[in-house]
Amino acid sequence: MKKIINEPQNVVSEMVDGLVRSYPQYLEKIPDTEAMIRSDSASMKGKVGIVSGGGSGHEPSHAGFIGKGMLTAAVAGQVFTSPTPDQIYAAIKAADQGRGVFLVIKNYSGDVMNFDMAKDLAELDDIKVKSIIVNDDIAVEDSLYTQGRRGVAGTVLMHKIVGAAADQGASLAEIETLAEKALPHISTIAVALSAATVPEVGKPGFTLADDEIEYGVGIHSEPGYRREKIKTSQKLVTELLDKLDQNQPLQADHQYAVLVNGMGATPLMEQYIFSHDLLDQLAAKNIKPVFMKVGNYMTSIEMAGISLTLFDLVDSEWLKYLTYPVETVAW
């Protein structure tokens, strides 16, 4: 393990400190926690609070999206481990401005249960809390026999739209409705070229041969659905697009937003080449995305790979939410 760190058990607290001290204009720490909140408190007044979070190691998620127009607060757990209820509760409390708080949770049992307990604590304080459990990763089948699909990069698009709605004064109920309506239209699938190394573990979550890739890997090195030899960018795009199409047939007359997300170590050079091939193959299906982002948004420490998220904008308001201006470190 070759990393620019100090003691492995201190990575989260040092990282949180580094982030808030580098960008005091956007965020600050909630005292005695690893939770962060907007430093521009005026931007929160009279608005529903949007709180997200999860394990660390996905930087710039989640705290990089704190700021006017997007998240109100975010909670950083240990690496790849849900934050604890007391921390989430502190963030909810700080984010509440009387109109309630909306939680964006990724679908992992640890996250769901810890956020649930935090919600219980907040409700004891008479804070209204609603939530959405994001489960956009189509690599894992949604079935009664599993925990359900995982929450991955599509979460960032969820942050964006609920953040924009909140900034425009939407009520907690309206935000909940928006999130629930949008959720089934956000789908993601990934390909990995290498795995992440959790600092406290010291070795990669899995290993791939020098010429091997794995489709469908999760953001905590969870196994995917197939391993094979590395292919051209064009063929990787075809595989991922086919998988998305099988899950929800692509419609030529629909408006799509696209997120091409680097997993951490994959350079923008490769992400742009992938995007080029993606836009070609979408064009062949008569689809021209109306909104696109390419970059590292929901990473997995230093994993190499790319995830592809399609967001089918069946409601035309959603595009406005996506393009709504924000003031954050990372959007």
Added chain:
Amino acid sequence: MKKIINEPQNVVSEMVDGLVRSYPQYLEKIPDTEAMIRSDSASMKGKVGIVSGGGSGHEPSHAGFIGKGMLTAAVAGQVFTSPTPDQIYAAIKAADQGRGVFLVIKNYSGDVMNFDMAKDLAELDDIKVKSIIVNDDIAVEDSLYTQGRRGVAGTVLMHKIVGAAADQGASLAEIETLAEKALPHISTIAVALSAATVPEVGKPGFTLADDEIEYGVGIHSEPGYRREKIKTSQKLVTELLDKLDQNQPLQADHQYAVLVNGMGATPLMEQYIFSHDLLDQLAAKNIKPVFMKVGNYMTSIEMAGISLTLFDLVDSEWLKYLTYPVETVAW
């Protein structure tokens, strides 16, 4: 070499296409070139054009900084190879709005000569052209016996200030004066954990053992000044800060802007931890930066490592230029 690409010789053109097609709101291609220009042509009217560029492989540099308030156009050469004069000339011509064009060049012999030839061509067309040769890398001694210091991440700060000045209507001469005054106050030093692999070459520019790092490496895998065993983030910060201090003594009463720049594969987690240690050690010298950025700005494909740039803001106007709003893909 495990990369998400198609044919290695096509990486630059596919990448440029991918970028402009993903972000048509910011930039477009200049026909028959690998040069890009703002798509918001209204933002260029009546302003001095700012043109940058260089070898590819430094994404988001340079095209990611095209947009209102920053670059007017940028030219993408082959990977780690200067663009050719005809391409640069096309960018100058497209960027000129009658008030002249300012070139930001990094100090490599290839870049300097190719940009020079482009300047000659433009002057034949009666376009006024001035330029700055950025040479912020203190790893290499500035002496009569070398090509001089290399241009690295500090170039991005140069883009920012001249872009802001141009947007506010500064003349070509004023921009030249600004760039010349600022240049000696921008200093950078890097540490590498691994090297980049140029796609057409297929193997890394150098190799480091599993526990080795190298100080002073350039952005094209140029050799640095010392190899040793990996150290804690705190000790890396000390080494780099000492080197900067030896070059230009740090002054407690000065205002500094700081750029902590990831070289490509280094996750934000490590960059934030490094920033935390940096801010501690600067604080111990009674220095609190007035402006800070942390992220991947001037990369070296998938090299792992960090560079640290200090910009001594001896003129208080410069801070205003740094914080001046821009509309780009990557700032």
Added chain:
Amino acid sequence: MLTVENTQKWLNNFYQKIEEHKDYLSELDTPIGDGDHGNNMMRGMVGVKESMARLQNPDLQALFKAIAMGLISKVGGASGPLYGTAFLEMAKKCTETQAAADLILVGLAGIKKRGGATEGDKTMVDVWSPVAHSSQLTTEVIAAAVAATKDMQAKKGRASYLGERSIGHLDPGAVSSGYLFTALIETEGIL
């Protein structure tokens, strides 16, 4: 019968077992999880120790609550809220009855409610449930329950993403729960 004294001893004993088997628990969590169960439980038990140390002459309810809060505020992973909820339910019930069997039963109910898992899903429930329903708690009962998780297919938690590939591995949360009840048997005066 649980008292403040023997409950403290029980948890201290559990702490030692977690400390001793930390790496083994994380290893069990590697093929079918994310390799952190040992680290999670260790962080949690350090939390429990700190939170017990802050108490001054507690009654049994305060003690159970402190144990629960130690786990809940330190673990983060799935196991934190599950173990935490179990002890929180014990805290609620212990003013009524201090019988170990009764308290394990409410703990089990809490885990099932919090996580939605049922018997056979290859989780800690598959140890808590046989233990809660055994007429006589012995190390054999525990060992058999733990071992039985090996051949199950996971239907809850991270391991469920593996589908059939989860078969053939012990469930890490079942193993740590096994330590909890072994520690209980070993503590004099509880059973």
Added chain:
Amino acid sequence: MLTVENTQKWLNNFYQKIEEHKDYLSELDTPIGDGDHGNNMMRGMVGVKESMARLQNPDLQALFKAIAMGLISKVGGASGPLYGTAFLEMAKKCTETQAAADLILVGLAGIKKRGGATEGDKTMVDVWSPVAHSSQLTTEVIAAAVAATKDMQAKKGRASYLGERSIGHLDPGAVSSGYLFTALIETEGIL
């Protein structure tokens, strides 16, 4: 005496040498440069070939200009403007004299002006200069000039960043210039 015909043959011969030694040139550029000189020159010579092919009954000046533009618009690295400038200077001069020695001399002047290097800086100048100043151009003159760059310390170009560590390696641009002049000698009727 250079003519349209033998100049075309000369450049075609140079093309072949670059093609043959492309990997070697890049290898030479690895320890003291960025490993691309072979690729750069190959791209440039493809450019020269294309740009010569587009000409219809050119005169010598048009031919030299086409060669220069092929190099300038395709190489990008330091070698592009340097070789390009050399041929551009030849284009300017060739209406006055077509003697190879005269044209090499103006080419050398162009390289020196463009790159600011002088003799002994471990660059292509260290081949162009002895060649331009030799009373009789032979393969021995070329070979000696190329070999002499090995013991020099680089003062210009990327290799200069290495300081003393640049000593002990041939300069890649000197080697490719050696091919250029060997190709010239080999082309009948020029000298």
